[in-house]
Amino acid sequence: MNHDASTRPDAAAGQTPIVDAPSLDAPSLEAPILEAVNVTKSFTQDGTPTQALKGVSLAVAPGEFVSIVGRSGSGKSTFLSVLSTLLKPDSGELTYNGLDLARASEADIDGLRHGDFAVIFQFHYLLPYLTALENTLLPFMRGLRPVSGAQRRRGLECLERVGLADKGHRLPGQLSGGEQQRVAIARALVKDARILFADEPTGSLDSATGATVMELLGQIHKDGMSVVMVTHNEQYAGLSDRVVRMADGLMV
């Protein structure tokens, strides 16, 4: 799909958080920032092929919070991985901000992952030998240029935002599951991503901790970030602008 320069959504998304959010299940009227059309993906394991995605489409509007729900094995994680560029689809189109991701160079993709896209997982992936603050600052450690004072302050701010101001020096092993997940969220915040992809972010947390994480995601969304979340939890799904359902590799 093509965007013409005047209708590019990026300008709007940055400054205006969605004030009047679209009602549940109603597709966004705005031009999508991210769009997947007819995506398929199959895996072959032990010689037997599995069609994980059988032609899935989704358009995410700037600033929109979309939940993907469905039974285990329905292809939610696979789809989220395709959306976040971590997995290449077999076929179908994927467009971000007018950029055809199927044809984008590796450098462009790296750039997206570094800047606009942020991913958090069920098992809050942190590097075990870096402190919470260092994990938060990881996006700034891509090259030889040292993390600047300003970046460091921003990291501390983000840690504070997720309620871990006093635990920045701790290693992941010294943090609870919820805290680790919040560090992962701080890492997404620090780079000022446009879209946050979350794969069952509360899946491994107890309900109280899960609630605080969901609260954080809600705030982030309110500040203008698009969120695409995979969840089992219908209640949490209800917090989003729109819920899409998957079953057996298809949208339903």
Add this chain to the structure above:
Amino acid sequence: MNILTIALRNARKKWVRTLLLLLVFTLGVVSIVSLNFVSRVVGEGLEKKLVSFGANILVSPKTEKLTVSYGGFALGDMLFDVTYLDEADTLERIDRIELRKNISVIAPKLVVMDRVQGMAVAIVGVRFAQEKQLKGYWDVAQGAIPGEEPAARKMTDGMHDAPAAAPVPAQNTAQNPTSIPAPIPAAASPTGLAQAPMAPLGQPLDTYRGNGVLVGSSAAAKLNLKLGDTLPLGKAHMVVTGILAPTGSEDDNVLLADLTFVQQAVGHPGKANFVEVAALCSGCPIDDIVTQIGAALVNVEIRTLRNIVEQRMYSVQFVKKLILSVSLVILLTGCSMVGISMLSAVNERKKEIGILRSLGFSRKSVFAIFCAEAASIGLLAGLIGYVAGYGVSFRILAVLDMAEGATLSFEPLHLAATALVLALLTSLASLVPAWKAAAIEPSEALVTL
């Protein structure tokens, strides 16, 4: 904090592994570095020795000699014919060869055997100026080299005259240490040597006289010779003007006198037994020099000490090669250890790699992280190893008794080069694992089923 932080933190967390690898590489570096230092010092020492070896080309007249030994005892050379070189002619001819510039010293010699205090002793006629050049290691313990002023002493002339000793027949049996010289007439002093009157205090000996003799340390001890002693030689007598400190060479056992004096005394004016030629320097065309001397002179035999030199050099080279190969084996072992441990680390760290890739770290960055980790081990091993190797060299040289006079210079440039080479080596060893790490797709690392 930057990308290297990631590599270094991981190395720190896996400190046992890191330490082990560090140890292996440091060991390799220490052995190579100290080997280098020590072999350089030994080589330099050898070169110095070779130079102080003096002559390395020996020119002597062709003789019909038969060396006889029986039951392990050398019975000496059976001489059928003693031939002499004409000193002036020989020197002139050698002087005219094309490669003259490669020759530093030409030293003619006439050796005569005599019996002093009933002991056979060789008296060697030399040109002291040339001989001194040839024997840089000479150290005069007492007195002075004939014709020279003793150190820190004022010279006065003609303060003594040796009493006339009964003339002793010349012993012309040169080159024949075991030949029995004619007995010294009993009329001579019972010890075979006459005592010169003691020099009055403060009145040094006359070393300018042609009949001065320089006595080797062992000869002086065995014959109980002191400065000012006179010895008969042929129709003349000699005066001890100097005693050499031990040299560890044949000079310890002989008496050295001026060639002209010896020639006159034994009645062979202008003759020499052999000529020593010093052309010992690394890279001298010894073969060519020998060929040219051979062409310039007839009826001479030319021998070189090159073989000995080469053999010594060869054994040094051999030890060097041996240790070098051991060191290389150590380093190779270290490299494969790095490679293997990195390879398993790549599998362990799949998730980390996935996180980094999901955060926009390029394949190159991931590659760099793994290489940097290996390189940091190499770098550190290089630094520690060089410094330790430097220290170890001194210990080794001390054990070898070569510490003093050794010129080991700590060169920062070499330190840097060693560290860099090691860093490169370990990086190379981790090339395959790093490449594998870079090839990991974020999805295979992160997506949980």
